[in-house]
Amino acid sequence: xxxxxxxxxxxxxxxxxxxxxxxxxxxxxxxxxxxxxxxxxxxxxxxxxxxxxxxxxxxxxxxxxxxxxxxxxxxxxxxxxxxxxxxxxxxxxxxxxxxxxxxxxxxxxxxxxxxxxxxxxxxxxxxxxxxxxxxxxxxxxxxxxxxxxxxxxxxxxxxxxxxxxxxxxxxxxxxxxxxxxxxxxxxxxxxxxxxxxxxxxxxxxxxxxxxxxxxxxxxxxxxxxxxxxxxxxxxxxxxxxxxxxxxxxxxxxxxxxxxxxxxxxxxxxxxxxxxx
Amino acid sequence: xxxxxxxxxxxxxxxxxxxxxxxxxxxxxxxxxxxxxxxxxxxxxxxxxxxxxxxxxxxxxxxxxxxxxxxxxxxxxxxxxxxxxxxxxxxxxxxxxxxxxxxxxxxxxxxxxxxxxxxxxxxxxxxxxxxxxxxxxxxxxxxxxxxxxxxxxxxxxxxxxxxxxxxxxxxxxxxxxxxxxxxxxxxxxxxxxxxxxxxxxxxxxxxxxxxxxxxxxxxxxxxxxxxxxxxxxxxxxxxxxxxxxxxxxxxxxxxxxxxxxxxxxxxxxxxxxxxxxxxxxxxxxxxxxxxxxxxxxxxxxxxxxxxxxx
Numbered sequence: 001x002x003x004x005x006x007x008x009x010x011x012x013x014x015x016x017x018x019x020x021x022x023x024x025x026x027x028x029x030x031x032x033x034x035x036x037x038x039x040x041x042x043x044x045x046x047x048x049x050x051x052x053x054x055x056x057x058x059x060x061x062x063x064x065x066x067x068x069x070x071x072x073x074x075x076x077x078x079x080x081x082x083x084x085x086x087x088x089x090x091x092x093x094x095x096x097x098x099x100x101x102x103x104x105x106x107x108x109x110x111x112x113x114x115x116x117x118x119x120x121x122x123x124x125x126x127x128x129x130x131x132x133x134x135x136x137x138x139x140x141x142x143x144x145x146x147x148x149x150x151x152x153x154x155x156x157x158x159x160x161x162x163x164x165x166x167x168x169x170x171x172x173x174x175x176x177x178x179x180x181x182x183x184x185x186x187x188x189x190x191x192x193x194x195x196x197x198x199x200x201x202x203x204x205x206x207x208x209x210x211x212x213x214x215x216x217x218x219x220x221x222x223x224x225x226x227x228x229x230x231x232x233x234x235x236x237x238x239x240x241x242x243x244x245x246x247x248x249x250x251x252x253x254x255x256x257x258x259x260x261x262x263x264x265x266x267x268x269x270x271x272x273x274x275x276x
Numbered sequence: 277x278x279x280x281x282x283x284x285x286x287x288x289x290x291x292x293x294x295x296x297x298x299x300x301x302x303x304x305x306x307x308x309x310x311x312x313x314x315x316x317x318x319x320x321x322x323x324x325x326x327x328x329x330x331x332x333x334x335x336x337x338x339x340x341x342x343x344x345x346x347x348x349x350x351x352x353x354x355x356x357x358x359x360x361x362x363x364x365x366x367x368x369x370x371x372x373x374x375x376x377x378x379x380x381x382x383x384x385x386x387x388x389x390x391x392x393x394x395x396x397x398x399x400x401x402x403x404x405x406x407x408x409x410x411x412x413x414x415x416x417x418x419x420x421x422x423x424x425x426x427x428x429x430x431x432x433x434x435x436x437x438x439x440x441x442x443x444x445x446x447x448x449x450x451x452x453x454x455x456x457x458x459x460x461x462x463x464x465x466x467x468x469x470x471x472x473x474x475x476x477x478x479x480x481x482x483x484x485x486x487x488x489x490x491x492x493x494x495x496x497x498x499x500x501x502x503x504x505x506x507x508x509x510x511x512x513x514x515x516x517x518x519x520x521x522x523x524x525x526x527x528x529x530x531x532x533x534x535x536x537x538x539x540x541x542x543x544x545x546x547x548x549x550x551x552x553x554x555x556x557x558x559x560x561x562x563x564x565x566x567x568x569x570x571x572x573x574x575x576x577x578x579x580x581x582x583x584x585x586x
Contacts, residue, residue, distance in 0.1 A: 007447075018427055030515075030516055031518070033518065034521055035521075037442050037445075037451075037552075040517075040519055042564070045561060049556050049557065052508075053507075055501075057493060059489045059496060063485045081486040088493075113527075117528075117529040123496070268567055269566065270570055
């Protein structure tokens with residue numbers, strides 16, 4: 001067999017599959033995931049095994065919000081709805097992970113879908129792949145012994161461990177904000193002038209600030225040292241043009257406690273690709 | 277005169293009758309072959325000639341892949357394909373699983389004739405006709421059949437929905453991509469309007485309040501779980517895991533009509549991806565090396581940047 005380097009040391013079952021001697025897999029112990037092949041490789045390289053796809057969904061009816069046409073303000077009802085619905089979806093996903101005894105969920109995607117047939121209903125979905133440490137090390141769980149959650153890819157997960165940190169939970173902050181309309185006289189005054197519209201600047205600033213503040217508080221409560229991979233999304237989910245949601249999301253992390261499982265740091269080699 | 281002459285209606289093609297007869301013979305051969313689950317003789321002949329090196333080998337892979345295949349004793353043999361134009365008689369959702377599986381089976385049959393061990397670089401493509409809407413569509417797969425040095429031809433070659441480069445890398449790590457697993461499920465929820473109203477009118481809630489629509493949430497979750505259950509059983513038929521990178525879901529509402537006075541909801545979920553065979557807990561380290569690229573992205577045209585920062 002060793003004339004072919006590709007087959008050297010390949011597990012017996014794999015060679016049998018290649019030869020076509022075995023046609024079927026096994027009925028038990030199958031995992032499902034939404035990992036790419038590279039992610040699958042890197043999750044295993046990090047010392048973990050995928051267990052199964054975990055999903056939580058929540059169909060949510062948004063309450064009615066009254067706002068003043070000419071006032072910059074947070075729309076509390078909508079902010080709370082957007083947060084509550086995502087939290088329900090995330091909690092359900094984490095419960096599924098807990099049910100299969102996972103250490104955590106990687107590659108979590110949080111999706112919000114509008115429905116064509118009702119402007120007030122939104123569909124929220126959290127989906128990710130549950131993984132477990134291959135030798136059952138207990139030091140990788142999230143807060144209160146629950147599975148950790150993270151939107152990091154398999155590659156990012158490997159690099160985070162190399163950096164001496166482990167993910168705790170996905171933290172998020174939401175703020176739905178009404179950007180005030182300008183009064184007629186005010187707009188008239190701006191004609192022909194290059195000028196900042198501070199009212200709008202302030203609205204965007206404030207909304208972003210509120211979302212980030214909430215995310216940071218959540219990480220603090222989870223006992224995190226930091227938040228990595230933060231993304232800030234702006235979205236308008238079927239709302240009027242002046243209503244926008246700022247949504248901050250990231251992964252709260254803390255240093256790995258057990259020194260013996262911290263992988264060797266990887267200092268990058270500088271390269272110049274010649275292939276593209 | 278040639279082609280142009282024929283188009284503008286000049287001299288009639290003297291071989292027209294012959295060409296027509298040839299085409300009809302081909303059509304008939306395809307019909308018989310598809311009916312009996314085989315391939316037409318002329319396809320079998322071409323593949324057999326390719327295998328016997330009477331015809332050149334064919335590869336759909338990148339040049340980089342070709343290089344990696346060479347160092348790993350993997351040789352391209354020929355391009356293989358299969359398709360299935362599918363009419364959704366009772367279910368668009370379930371039809372997806374059936375359509376892809378049929379197309380793949382036809383492709384594998386071609387790979388068997390080539391004496392391959394695997395089909396790599398498998399691409400998937402759908403085609404539709406606008407006037408048919410969602411009633412019918414074509415599921416097509418094509419890829420490169422390869423042999424692995426020192427292995428005898430397979431009775432059932434593997435279908436790797438990954439590039440040849442990834443195939444090689446996975447083999448190194450003790451993982452074999454073995455096929456395509458699909459889980460597709462849908463269901464109906466009757467009286468959604470009624471349930472929505474009850475939610476709104478209950479004592480604890482008013483229409484202006486934030487409220488989860490629990491019945492629909494649970495319904496959606498049930499359908500998705502069922503789809504994942506099917507994905508797992510389809511995957512278990514092939515290997516030990518599924519990397520389901522493609523996920524599609526849709527929640528539809530149908531207005532009340534005679535038979536359904538309170539309207540109804542339909543939810544569907546399709547999950548599919550590469551099935552792999554591996555040994556859980558037995559990982560062969562690939563020794564990843566971190567690199568820092570000093571290659572800059574090429575400067576882009578000013579028009580492209582405009583929308584982002586200017």
